[in-house]
Each structure stands twice: as C-alpha cells, then as structure tokens.
Amino acid sequence: MFDKFALLGFGPGGWGLPLLQGAGITISIALATLPFGLALGLIVALGKRSEKAVPRWLATVYATVFRGVPELLTLYIIYFGIQVLLQELWHRLGLPGNFSMPPFVAGMVALGVVLSAFSSEVWVGALNSIQKGQREAAAALGLSRSQAFRLIVFPQLIRVALPGLGNNWMVLLKETSLVSVITLPDIMFITTRANVTTKEPFLFFGAAMLIYLAFSLASAWGVAKLEARSNRGFAAFGGATR
C-alpha cells in the first residue's frame, strides 16, 4: 500500500520532481496571463463605456463572444488558428522551415482573452461606482483626461474591483488545467503522463487535486489579505472590513 506513495516521492521512479515542475508551469502561466488579461479587460471596459458607438459596439461584441464560447474551444481556435495564420505569413516572407506556435504563448493568449472578457464586467462595475464629481473635480484642477484617470480614478478603482478580480483569478487558476491539451507540461499534463506510465490514476489525479486545492486556498487567503489592505482607509464606514 505505502510503496505506492513512493511514486509521488523524489526517489528513483518517483514523480515528485516532474509534479513540482508541472506546478511551476501552472503558476507561471496563470501569473503571465493575469496582467495581460486584466489590462485588456480594462481597455474593453473603457470601450464599453465609450460615448462613441463603434468602440462601444466592438467591446460589447468582444466580451459577449469570449464569455459565451467554451474556454477549451477558444484555446483550440487560438492554438490552431494562429498557427495556420503565422505559417502562411512565414511562407509569404519566404523564410525557411516551418513556424510552430509555442503552446505557452497560445495558452497565455487564449486564457488572457477569456480573462479580459470576464474582467471587463468587473471593471465596468467598478468604473460605474466612481462618481462623476471625481472626474469633474480633476478637470477643474486642470488635469488632463489621462492624468485624471491615472491619478484619480484608477487608484479608487482597484479597491472596488478587487473582490471581483480576485474571483477572476481563482477561475483563471483552474482554467489553466485546460492548457494540458495543447501539450503544455502543467500539472494535468504531468499527471496524465504519470498515469500512462504507472497505471495509478487515482493516486496521481488525487495528488493533482490536492495541489490545485492548495493553490486555491493560498489564493483565497492572499486575496482576503489584499482586500483588507485596500480597505484599510475605510474602516470608519464599517462593513468594508471585517
């Protein structure tokens, strides 16, 4: 019974090191996607609130499409689609050999696009919570529109958006498991391979579950800390902090 657990260890024939590397890949792709997805989400949110019809329409369609299509399908479309497009470009430019899409980049783009669609909702909600007077006062002080956004609106935005963005992060962390299907060696990929070699699926997928659970619990703790920190000036109003 107990010799089975040696398979998870670091000894000869143990999968401990590959599993750790897989966990590293999972964390790396989640962390690499986060800034890209959140920034794109903010741009989409600003587009949704634009006074001009064209950006508003584009941003709404973008968010609707990427919130409605399964993440797995988005991943396939981006992985294979970009591959085909760039291959075409590669040949047009007369470059030798073939272009192959790095799975990490494809995964990052796909997850980032989905994250941006979901986080744009959070950003819109947060932007709506900033009163008009803040912008008007900034304009009265002679700040340009970009200065007003950077110095006045954005710092207030973070506090309101943080719970929603924290949620987006937790969803993203779990969605990274999908990149294993485009051969990125994350936790799921490693455990699937370990299962093929050792025929111990329950042990390995159970271990994978526990790793993901540890990540989720750590994230929940981290997000709670961040929220408490961003609310520290608001304790006087009550309810904002526990």
Add this chain to the structure above:
Amino acid sequence: MSWCEYPGWFLGSEVFQNYGCRMAGGLWITTELVVISVVIGFMLAVGLAIARLYGPRWAQMAINGYTTFFRGTPLLCQLFLIYYGLGQFRPFWQDVGLWWFFREPFYCALFTFTINTAAYQAEILRGAIQSIPRGQFEGALSLGLHRWATLRHVIMPQAMILGLRPLGNELIVMIKSSAVASLVTLYDLMGATKLAFSRSFDLTIYLYAALIYLVLVEVIRRIWDRVELRLTRHMALR
C-alpha cells in the same frame, strides 16, 4: 438531405454540412449532460445549503469541506479522477454491482458535473438564504410557523429570487465547462467538432461550433433575464 445538413448547406460550408448530423448529435449529448446534471445538482444543493446552515456541526463541517474541495479544483481534474481513477477499482465496483455506471464515460461525466455543480449551487443558495433578513425568521416564528414551514414558505421563496441570477450564471458556466467531456472520449458538441476537424483539417468547423455555443448561451441568458423580470415584477427592485 437530412435536416441537420441544412445549416451547413445554407452557410455554404462543406465541412459543416458533412458533419452537421454528428454535431447535432453532439449538441444533444451536451444538452443531456447539462440539463440532467444541473437539475439533479440543484436538488442536492437545496439539501446541502439547508444542512450547511441549520444542520448539526459535523454536517456543516463536512459540507463546507465538500464545497471547498469541488470549488477549489478544476473540473477537468475531477473528471479524470472519477473516470480514470475510480475505474482503477474495477473489482470493487463489480462486487457492488456499479461497474456498469463507472465504465461508461457518459455516466462518469454526468456524475462529475452533478457533484461539481451541486457544490457551486449549494454555495449560491447558502449566500441567498443568509442574506434574508433575520426579521423574516422571527416574524414567521412569532406567527406560530414551524421551522420547516418557515423555511419552505417564507425563506426559500425569497432566497430563490435572490439566487436566480447566480444560478443562471452557473447554468451557463456548466454549458461551457461541459466541453471538457470531449476529453474522456465523449462525442458531445466539442467532441464531434474535434472529430470533424481531425478528419477534414478545416479550422472553420471550430468557428461554427463556437457560433453554436454562443447562440445557445445567449438565448438562455436572454430567456433567463425575461424569467427573472417576470418573477420579480411585484418587487420594487428595478
């Protein structure tokens, strides 16, 4: 020409026409998976949410552990654990006469989706019940209503309305997540699309599948909005 070939023919896509029937079959499997798991999951979630709030201490802790576990791990991992992992104990399942269930990828996917969505829905319902003001309980008790009657006639109807929107979101998330069923050899809409791609090498088939999912999700979202508007028409919320 069969009815399921018409959309592809109409859109002028040869591959969509050729695989239209397979994709229609896949759409039906996706629908079965989602509808059955969300409905059974909802029934489980009602019980879980009530036991989580009013049950004995050990039940509260057990349910808390269950929801944390299933909400903190990816659905894909859960599916693999159940399909491959439980299949490892074949002699045991054969002894208890459940092997027919855990042998089939369809039942495994159904089982995984059900316990997954039950965890999410239980948390939604718990939040909804908890946000009903205390006064509602106290008022009902002072009118002489029994605890169960209070829950059934006073608390739950109000909690359901609060939970309507997040439950609709959960339904949509399940439709999208059900695509992972294709990774355990099931030919749901995603699986049928993958098959079509692997045979035709025509990428546009993925775009048609995306369009089908998108229309499905948008239609359900709009119907759900209508239902919510209708059910809350007596309230001064909006």
